[in-house]
Each structure stands twice: as C-alpha cells, then as structure tokens.
Amino acid sequence: MTNTDELTTKLLKMKARVSDAKEEKARAEGALTSAMQRLKTEFGCVTVAAAKKQQAKLETEIDTLTTEYENGIEQLEKDHEWDDV
Numbered sequence: 001m002t003n004t005d006e007l008t009t010k011l012l013k014m015k016a017r018v019s020d021a022k023e024e025k026a027r028a029e030g031a032l033t034s035a036m037q038r039l040k041t042e043f044g045c046v047t048v049a050a051a052k053k054q055q056a057k058l059e060t061e062i063d064t065l066t067t068e069y070e071n072g073i074e075q076l077e078k079d080h081e082w083d084d085v
Helices: 003-043 048-080
Strands: none
Touching: 003 048
C-alpha cells in the first residue's frame, strides 16, 4: 500500500468517526430536549436548577407525609390494639 493510500484510508476512517460523533451528538441533544420538555410538562420546570429545587421540595413533602402516615398507623394500633396484625 502506498503512502497516499494509507493517508486516504486514515482520512476515510477519521471522516467516519466524525460522522458517528455527529450522529451521537444529535441523539444526545434530542434526548436532552425530550427530558427538558418532560420537566416542563410534568413539573413546570424550565431549567435544571428549577428541577433540583422542585426535587428537594418534593423530597421534603414525601418525608413529611411518610412521617404522618407512620404516626397515624401507630396511633391506630394503639387505639385499636392491632399490634398483632
């Protein structure tokens, strides 16, 4: 194989890698757009920072509701002597 052939082969391989990278970039951008649209639709968040703030708020709410639920179950067990259920 001549030097020109080797160079041509290398350039073709590099071109293929660039093409693959462009396709991967387009897929990643599409996934990001989809995720951001879902954040906006489901949670009303238009930025990642807003989504993180909403996440913290929801986690706090979950913790509060879990505690209320557990306390309610304990109170029911005490009131009705359901310790064995």
